[in-house]
Amino acid sequence: MDTLVDASPGTGVTAALRKLYFLRFAFAAVWAGLLFATADSLTPLSGALLVIYPLFDVACAVVDVRSAKADDGPVRHLYLNIALSALTGVGLAVAATSGIPAVLRVWGVWAVTAGVVQLLVGVARRRLGGQWAMIASGGISTLAGASFFAQAGKDDASLGSLAGYAFLGGIFFLVSALRLGRAPKHA
Secondary structure (H helix, E strand, O other): EEEEEEEEOOOOHHHHHHHHHHHHHHHHHHHHHHHHHHHOOHHHHHHHOOOOOHHHHHHHHHHOOOOOOOOOOOOOOHHHHHHHHHHHHHHHHHOOOOOOHHHHHHHHHHHHHHHHHHHHHHHHHHHHHOOHHHHHHHHHHHHHHHHHHHHEEEOOOOOHHHHHHHHHHHHHHHHHHOOOEEEEOOO
């Protein structure tokens, strides 16, 4: 039987990450709903949403870096995530002027690279507990990125898959927030 016990390494860091993960879930849910409502065309609203998402990711990664530094945790991968997300914001702003297929390609590159980074961060933080969801999310992100490339080549390309992807990512953040600081104890 599995029960949960407090893993307690870096309690302040764990609390900060939990709050950040809850925020990321809420943002992803709202963002996905707004994007899904405009998924069939690139409007000024959907264009703005596309740029806002990676910029929000940059802001969250900065908060994450500060938490990791407070615990002397690994930050190298987080800096890489900041750079990738900032470049993606610029890339999406440009791609939005070219159409949905270009947006899907840029998002696909970001999903693949950010997924690999998320895998690495999740593995590095596994001692905090609750990181299996982040590891799984990183793997799914990598696969989803490849599917965005495939969708970009279709005549009926839509932004709807990005909304679903973001919402699923938010669910993984919610699960991690709920599990963070807990480690399985086998009875």
